[in-house]
Amino acid sequence: MASPLKKVICYKLWVISLIIFLFLTHNSALITQYYSFAQSSRYVRVAIFQDVSSLRLKIKGSYEIIDSVSNKVLNRGKNLNTTVTVYTDGILLGNTRAKTNKLFIKPYYPESVIINGRIFRGDIQLIKNNMKLSVVNHIDLEDYVKGISVRETSHYWPIDSLEAEVIVFRTFALYKMQENSKKDFDLTSDVYSQVYSGRAAERYRINKAVDETKDLVLTYQGKIFPAFYHATCAGYTEDAALLWNIDIPPLKGVSCNFCQDSPHFKWHNVLSQEEVKDALVKGGLRIENIKDILIIGRDKSDRITDLKIVNDKKDMKISAKDFRNILGPNIIKSTNFQVRVIDHDIVFEGFGWGHGVGLCQWGAYFMAKQGYTYKQILEYYYPGAQVSLITNR
Ligand SMILES: [Zn+2]
Known part of the structure; x- marks a missing residue:
């Protein structure tokens, strides 16, 4: 017969196992759809500076510099603080010449790179083109979503509206990663893609919304689609087919009675x-x-x-x-x-404010205030779309 102490231990173990199981299956219990992501890397490539003559580059801690054309490690060091410019045959780091048009700067985790006073997670690629420099931040998809969100939403909004939004931002980024896989970068960091400002833009509540919806994206018939969004639709969201060459049910437009009190109505x-x-x-x-x-x-x-x-x-x-x-x-x-x-x-x-296609952000805010979940918000604004969990095959 088991002693009372053993019984208590067994019970405690059972409760702990249940909690771990519920935690691990949190997303998959809600999500039955899976999206198989074929690309090997989940790193987004964001152009953070384009066609500049010089840059200030700083790393506190250890780093590696790699020629991304030959893949050779050119230098390993600690504490970098230098100006980056170009010369006829390549890129200049201070007075050090690197005879290549593409360089990778890899800080050792968890160090970050500071460029012109702005701090970025992930790796940095310097690209020389027509005697000008472009800088592309290679960053994990989840970190990228954290770095864009405060510029595209407000971190004090209800958590379900933030969760709906970050799923939309993640989906949009993934769509661009597929669309631009042959180019030097997937997205720009301005209003023409999604405004991204790196680590300084991160906020606790948005990071929480990103973590709680990790790897969740929107799909239609098993495919990622451009999950557009805008500030306020003012009554009816727009049919994407009327603006661009995109004609799918989730982007056909819906009536919206939720954003009447938006400041942009x-x-x-x-x-x-x-x-x-x-x-x-x-x-x-x-x-x-x-x-x-x-x-x-x-x-x-x-x-x-x-x-x-x-x-x-x-x-x-x-x-x-x-x-x-x-x-x-x-x-x-x-x-x-x-x-x-x-x-x-x-x-x-x-x-209203914006092109009107997809998620009405102020509509999502008022829906969440009324108790709608992120899933209900997304299903409302993108009819026929499903929330799916990214899997790598
Ligand atoms: Zn609306």
């Missing part, structure tokens, strides 16, 4: 006729003295498809998407607007 901007004309001329339109701007059509989400610029020359037609890009996406915050020409001014009054 309504916007208003006044520009002078001269400012609008100058921007459009710079953007390639042959116009002079704008008399009126007419809305030619709207799509089912109420966003404008095309505009007509009535001016002293021939009337010009322009897509609302191009019009917004030319004037600036933070000036014309969405393509859902009214426009009036009043004397010398052009008044824009609109709804």
